[in-house]
Amino acid sequence: xxxxLEIEDLVVEYVSDERAVRGADRVSVSIGEGEILxxxxxxxxxxxxxxxxxxxxxxxxxxxxxxxxxxxxxxVLRMSTERLRDWRWRETAMVxxxxxxxxxxxMRIGDQIADIFTTHEKMSKxxxxxxxxxxxxxxxxDPARLKAYPHQLSGGQRQRVVIAMACALRPRLLILDEPxxxxxxxxxxxxxxxxxxxxxxxxxxxxxxxxxxSLMLELSDRIGVMYAGRIVELAPAxxxxxxxxxxxxxxxxxxxxxxxGPRERRVGLAEGTRFTDIGDLVEVAPGHFVAPGDMTxxxxxxx
Amino acid sequence: xxYPQTELVATPQRGGRGLARLLRNLGRNGKAIAGIAIxxxxxxxxxxxxxxxxxxxxxxxxGGAAPPNAEHLLGTTARGQDVLALTLWGARSSLFVGFAxxxxxxxxxVLVGLAGAYFGGVLDDILSLATNVFLLIPGLPLLVILAAFxxxxxxxxxxxxxxxxxxxxxxxxxxxxxxxxxxDYVAASIVTGERPLRIMLRDILPNMAxxxxxxxxxxxxxxxxxxxxxxxxxxxxxxxISWGTNLFWATxxxxxxxxxxxxFVPSGLAIALVAxxxxxxxxxxxxxxxxxxxxxxxxxxAAAPTRVTADDAEEGVA
Amino acid sequence: MRFILRRLGFYLVAFWLSITLNFLLPRLMPxxxxxxMLSRSQGQLDPSQIESLRQLLGVDDRPWWQQxxxxxxxxxxxxxxxxxxxxPTPVAEVISxxxxxxxxxxFVSLIIAVVIGNLxxxxxxxxxxxxxxxxxxxxxxxxxxxxxxxxxxxxxxxFGITLGxxxxxxxxxxxxxxxFSFEFIADVAAHLVLPALSIVxxxxxxxxxxxxxxxxxxxxxxxxxxxxxxxxxxxxxxxAYSARNAMLPAVTNVGMSIGFIVGGALLTxxxxxxxxxxxxxxxxxxxxxxxLMQGMFLTxxxxxxxxxxxxxxxxxxxxxxxxxx
Numbered sequence: 001x002x003x004x005l006e007i008e009d010l011v012v013e014y015v016s017d018e019r020a021v022r023g024a025d026r027v028s029v030s031i032g033e034g035e036i037l038x039x040x041x042x043x044x045x046x047x048x049x050x051x052x053x054x055x056x057x058x059x060x061x062x063x064x065x066x067x068x069x070x071x072x073x074x075x076v077l078r079m080s081t082e083r084l085r086d087w088r089w090r091e092t093a094m095v096x097x098x099x100x101x102x103x104x105x106x107m108r109i110g111d112q113i114a115d116i117f118t119t120h121e122k123m124s125k126x127x128x129x130x131x132x133x134x135x136x137x138x139x140x141x142d143p144a145r146l147k148a149y150p151h152q153l154s155g156g157q158r159q160r161v162v163i164a165m166a167c168a169l170r171p172r173l174l175i176l177d178e179p180x181x182x183x184x185x186x187x188x189x190x191x192x193x194x195x196x197x198x199x200x201x202x203x204x205x206x207x208x209x210x211x212x213x214s215l216m217l218e219l220s221d222r223i224g225v226m227y228a229g230r231i232v233e234l235a236p237a238x239x240x241x242x243x244x245x246x247x248x249x250x251x252x253x254x255x256x257x258x259x260x261g262p263r264e265r266r267v268g269l270a271e272g273t274r275f276t277d278i279g280d281l282v283e284v285a286p287g288h289f290v291a292p293g294d295m296t297x298x299x300x301x302x303x
Numbered sequence: 304x305x306y307p308q309t310e311l312v313a314t315p316q317r318g319g320r321g322l323a324r325l326l327r328n329l330g331r332n333g334k335a336i337a338g339i340a341i342x343x344x345x346x347x348x349x350x351x352x353x354x355x356x357x358x359x360x361x362x363x364x365x366g367g368a369a370p371p372n373a374e375h376l377l378g379t380t381a382r383g384q385d386v387l388a389l390t391l392w393g394a395r396s397s398l399f400v401g402f403a404x405x406x407x408x409x410x411x412x413v414l415v416g417l418a419g420a421y422f423g424g425v426l427d428d429i430l431s432l433a434t435n436v437f438l439l440i441p442g443l444p445l446l447v448i449l450a451a452f453x454x455x456x457x458x459x460x461x462x463x464x465x466x467x468x469x470x471x472x473x474x475x476x477x478x479x480x481x482x483x484x485x486x487d488y489v490a491a492s493i494v495t496g497e498r499p500l501r502i503m504l505r506d507i508l509p510n511m512a513x514x515x516x517x518x519x520x521x522x523x524x525x526x527x528x529x530x531x532x533x534x535x536x537x538x539x540x541x542x543x544i545s546w547g548t549n550l551f552w553a554t555x556x557x558x559x560x561x562x563x564x565x566x567f568v569p570s571g572l573a574i575a576l577v578a579x580x581x582x583x584x585x586x587x588x589x590x591x592x593x594x595x596x597x598x599x600x601x602x603x604x605a606a607a608p609t610r611v612t613a614d615d616a617e618e619g620v621a
Numbered sequence: 622m623r624f625i626l627r628r629l630g631f632y633l634v635a636f637w638l639s640i641t642l643n644f645l646l647p648r649l650m651p652x653x654x655x656x657x658m659l660s661r662s663q664g665q666l667d668p669s670q671i672e673s674l675r676q677l678l679g680v681d682d683r684p685w686w687q688q689x690x691x692x693x694x695x696x697x698x699x700x701x702x703x704x705x706x707x708x709p710t711p712v713a714e715v716i717s718x719x720x721x722x723x724x725x726x727x728f729v730s731l732i733i734a735v736v737i738g739n740l741x742x743x744x745x746x747x748x749x750x751x752x753x754x755x756x757x758x759x760x761x762x763x764x765x766x767x768x769x770x771x772x773x774x775x776x777x778x779x780f781g782i783t784l785g786x787x788x789x790x791x792x793x794x795x796x797x798x799x800x801f802s803f804e805f806i807a808d809v810a811a812h813l814v815l816p817a818l819s820i821v822x823x824x825x826x827x828x829x830x831x832x833x834x835x836x837x838x839x840x841x842x843x844x845x846x847x848x849x850x851x852x853x854x855x856x857x858x859x860x861a862y863s864a865r866n867a868m869l870p871a872v873t874n875v876g877m878s879i880g881f882i883v884g885g886a887l888l889t890x891x892x893x894x895x896x897x898x899x900x901x902x903x904x905x906x907x908x909x910x911x912x913l914m915q916g917m918f919l920t921x922x923x924x925x926x927x928x929x930x931x932x933x934x935x936x937x938x939x940x941x942x943x944x945x946x
Contacts, residue, residue, distance in 0.1 A: 059841075064613060081608060096850075102843050116852075445922075560789075575768070601750060605855075
């Protein structure tokens, strides 16, 4: 099966005068058409770095210093600026973490949506606005809200607007960077349902970034767990539900109590646990990859 | 000239380490070094004036309006006074008044800004109103009528400069003070019953070190410029020698129209250089506290895609 | 709407405070201004001048609470006293013939400096590390360190006297009749060049730097990143998204800088003998023409407050977040 998105040995470095830090360290993962891949991990593990790298949105001092990113066979990293600009949003779109910050406060919602169409499809303002109305209906928001400014909408509405904008050109890949982290639990559920429905309707693939494992398990087909810029486990969601193989994944899963069922004692990682020398992924079961490596516990004594 | 309002991004920490760090970083910044060097040069000149030109500089020493020559390095004024002597002696008054007024204005600004930020409520409303009014009323006209009605003298000049100069800093300091006041460690101090003065001095003020410094530098720049303007109009103390009064006499004597550039250039240039030196320091402080403003390692467009330096990919497809 | 009303109220308070300051100053003055003036102009002031001065300086014997309302009323009806240096012309008449020129000079300089300065700032922020970003700001800051009037002197010397490229003084050539003819307007423009240029050169650095810094901050906002992700053209992002947002502080800055520009204009007029309000300033100061100085203060303050009010109205139109309140 030829993948829609192929990330191969991706290395992203943050370069300063003194040294270079690897935000993503030889990351390899692929996403097929219509597949939902979740990327999980703690803050700073590199999942957002990878997501932003795909669309080449990272800013200085970040630099992609190794590897390849191929979308439907095309090398994204070697695209010219103009080709990249055309490719963006059309083939791959992104929903950022905070919708409030993604929308420009001094422009009406309708204009911000119309921009997409006037730029990519060379539509007239009027035609673009008509499309915007259709988009609003897609996410079930009253089209009259198009005249509003971002601060006049509720948090949930803003997130739905942003998701609608992402779907505007029917991209084949949608990257969701922590789309529900800034929302309360009830709205979270609504948004997730929205995403699931749109995915069923429009058939795009999804790269879903979050630190919330339970959300991930619910939504994804496959899940990748990242730690310190490397992928430590990559498996179908079902397999992970049954039993994760890497200690880190086990600890992550173990940290989320279930709301129903008998009371269980939560077991996480011991204080000061570190994973070092994380090797490349090894297939331990069909489709289930784990990275070998050392786990050390730094106590008062050593180092 | 209004100093540009930059985004207030002082990263706060507990205690006075902020100031020490700032000073250390300044020592490494090229702009700051240049600025301080120029300032020191002028201060040295001012201090050495009595040594280099021991007699009264307004003494007539030569022929009127002589261009620069070996005997008088910067020539003479229309009345025959040595321009270089006048310029060096002028530095004493201009620098003194400028720094004194700037310092006092900053002091007032700090008091008003902090008090308003800390106490809030009615006091804040009143202080804010006063600040905004003084900000709004145009400086030069106010300066003129204040100076005109008060008895001439150095004290008057300093006082009116402070009156017209404190408001800008007060507004910025209040704004920054309020954002710090909202921090948790300040709330903690209040809850544990610290006295207000202690909180202001120990928790709030040290974290505003860079803003206070920028305010101080801005006030000094403003004072020097405003003083020059005042004296140029003839409202300064006519007995003092200062850069502004030198320019006043240059204009009264018609030196400009007669093309006697050596008479009006030195004093004005001196003002410009000192103001520039202070502005450089300000620029440096801004850069240090707001890392985003620092010069980037390579020129790049704001909307350029991520730079790719993977081995076989092309270099910087920007 | 409430925002506008609040601002209007504020400006009225500020104006009232200015009038009150004008009232109080002569009465609070240490020393005796009247005798100082009288001794200065021994025999040169006739009785009506002395009377006018007395009234102004509040030396008549009525208590202040009787004088104040009368003063307030007089000011609000346009009676600003009689000018000493231009006796017997009323101050209001002197100023009203000069004010238009000051407004012209100030307005033209402000517009040019604002437009060009902000444009330079936008471009400099867009391409960080370029020549425009690295070298032009320090150079303009250097220019901005010059006192307005000194740069005016320099420009007059170089371009007016030495090179003879521009007129040396006044607003229009002697002998020309004011009219709306092209010839007259061109002549006015020619006389405006040097004075406006000196104000523009000194103030432009501030605009460029402020806009550049605001843009740098705006460019790092998430919605700009979103705009890039959307695949919008860089020029559209720079102007319609980034600059549009960065303009808001710029508008506020314009309001705050009007006071400075006016001060600069007044001093520049002295150098160029430009017949605005400032031109008289030196003479008024030398002649201890208190009524004129006070009248000038009040008029300029009023004009600045009015300009700020207009700026506020513009700001409300631009920032939807303010409109909501």
